[in-house]
Amino acid sequence: MIDKAALTEFIEQQLEGTDLYLVDLKISPQNEITVEIDSDTGVDIDRCVQLTREIEGSFSRDDEDYELEVGSSGLTSPFKVRRQYVKNIGNEVEVLSKDGKKYKGMLRDAGDDTFTIISEEKVKPEGSKRPVVEKVEHVFRYDEVKHTKYLLQF
Numbered sequence: 001m002i003d004k005a006a007l008t009e010f011i012e013q014q015l016e017g018t019d020l021y022l023v024d025l026k027i028s029p030q031n032e033i034t035v036e037i038d039s040d041t042g043v044d045i046d047r048c049v050q051l052t053r054e055i056e057g058s059f060s061r062d063d064e065d066y067e068l069e070v071g072s073s074g075l076t077s078p079f080k081v082r083r084q085y086v087k088n089i090g091n092e093v094e095v096l097s098k099d100g101k102k103y104k105g106m107l108r109d110a111g112d113d114t115f116t117i118i119s120e121e122k123v124k125p126e127g128s129k130r131p132v133v134e135k136v137e138h139v140f141r142y143d144e145v146k147h148t149k150y151l152l153q154f
Contacts, residue, residue, distance in 0.1 A: 002027055002064055007055070011035060014054050020047065023073045023080050031066040036073050036080075040087050043072035078147035085110035085148070092151040093117060095140060103138055104151060114141050115148070 004027050011022050020043065024036040037043055037051065052070045059066070079085055088107050095103040095117060105119030116139045122131040 001029070001031055002033060002059060002066055007033070007059065010055070010058060011037075011051070014051060021081070021083055023084065031064065033066050033068045035068070035070040037070070038073040038081075038084060038087070040083075048072065075150060076152065078149050082110060082112070082142070085115050088150055092153060093148055094151045095138075095148045096146045097140070098144060098146055105138070107148075108137070114139050116140075 004025065007027070008022065008025055011025065015021060015037065019040045020037050021039070022035070023038045024034070026032075026034045033055075035051070035055070037048070048070045052068060055068060055070070073080070073084065079088070085107065089110060091107055092104065093107045095105075097103070103117060103119055105117040107115065108118050109116040116137060118135050118137055120133050121136045123134045123136070124131040
């Protein structure tokens, strides 16, 4: 079986000096390797092909037979690393908390331990007959959410 730590280190070295970064690396018991990368500006197919060739050139299939898939993080895929949160500051996101509640709003901040979204919610001020729409700030710890996704709107 391919050494995951060695492969992770190799991939990170190949991406060093670019705006690309490793999002996820999975190796199944059958040696099916899935590499997911992302970028602050976008990932093109040519860069995925180049990384595939670099991996195949350094990890011989003669020593260890494996299946390799290199791709970009999907637009609707959940965020997996903090850098994806940073990349999406200012964008609309959907957050699913561990208690099952969904929040939709603009990603305002992505710190080391927490991130913040601003959502518009109906709030009924005391003494008012009707609710009004106000901007509400929600702060989440990364480990408090099931997922956060970019919110596609048409």
